[in-house]
Amino acid sequence: MKRMSYPKQASPVLQVRTLGQVEVLVAGRPAVWHAHTAEELFFYLLSYPEGKSKAEILETLWGLDPGPVANNRFRVTLFRLRTALQNPEAVQEDHGRYRLHESVLQSADLYSFYRALSEGYHASSEAMRLESFLKAIALYQGDYLPGFSTNWVMQAREEHKTAYVQALLEVALIHYDRSDWKNTAAYLQQALHKDPYLGEHYHQRLMWCLAAAGDRYGAIEHYRRFVKFLREELGDTPMPETQALAEHIKQNQPLLSYPDWHNLNLHGHAA
Missing domain, CATH: 1.10.10.10 (Winged helix-like DNA-binding domain superfamily/Winged helix DNA-binding domain)
Structure with missing residues (x-):
């Protein structure tokens, strides 16, 4: 049968x-x-x-x-x-x-997040890059596995947060290349809020973009918060060029030509 x-x-x-x-x-x-x-x-x-x-x-x-x-x-x-x-x-x-x-x-938001990132890094046009990175940013609704505190979770959480911050910087860079200082500043602020330990050059660029967008007060306020952060968290002071930029903005002097972001490595230091 x-x-x-x-x-x-x-x-x-x-x-x-x-x-x-x-x-x-x-x-x-x-x-x-x-x-x-x-x-x-x-x-x-x-x-x-x-x-x-x-x-x-x-x-x-x-x-x-x-x-x-x-x-x-x-x-x-x-x-x-x-x-x-x-x-x-x-x-x-x-x-x-x-x-x-x-x-x-594929059922997980984490998978969709990294797929969007991959699409952004491999996109063939600026518009497609922007769309993919914005999708990844929207998918990141907060840190990985809130409420879990084991060592492996903490490590994975930091890795995923780093990927998210990099997506914010990629979007900021696209706006930077378009001379869109307001949107550049907005995404830099998000990235630095999530990871204030990013290289100091990113703090400089945020100050510059805020001033270029007409928000000199916001630029100086960020500088003051950054000085406090360095002092309290690292026992350090800003680099001379950061101090000079802050003074330049305080004096309401014309901004110098904007710095070349592409000469920065991933740690925010001049290459």
Whole structure:
């Protein structure tokens, strides 16, 4: 008698939010993890789409060495993760590395964020670059996995924040090349608010752009806040050229020709 074959049942729709909020919806309802370890494993693999070995997972998440007890914990956690997502193929093993299925990765805002960034960096026109980077910026609704405080989360959070700040700087650069000082200043302000430790030359460019856009008061106010930041956080003072620029703006003197952003490396220092 010929065995009947049944069509494979599709996995329920998955929606994952990790930027600014934590939410995993399976068919429109919150995922039921049954154990925090399953949720943690899911977000860990989400942060490393290339996959991780069992030994790396055991060590990073639970501080365990491979062994019967650790292997059983891993097996149970993996089962709970797949059960929570209602998808037996949610995690796949390939040559000793465990990774989330591509469809699971694509359900996450983090995936969409990096896809937009990649499209921006590979765009063939300025307009397409701007559109893609703005999409990435809009997707970044806040820091990665708020409420989680383990070491690997903190590291991943910093990596994703750095990518977001770079997107802001890319948009600022596009406006800078268009001599649109107001919008350049707006995106520089966002970048420096998110990461005030960016190179001092970015603070200089913000001051210059604010003054060029007619907001000399805003430029001086930023300089004062920057001086306070350096003193309180780093025990340092601004570079002589930053001080000279601030004095130039205070005296309401005509601005010198704007500096060449393209001569800066990624750390904000002159190349």
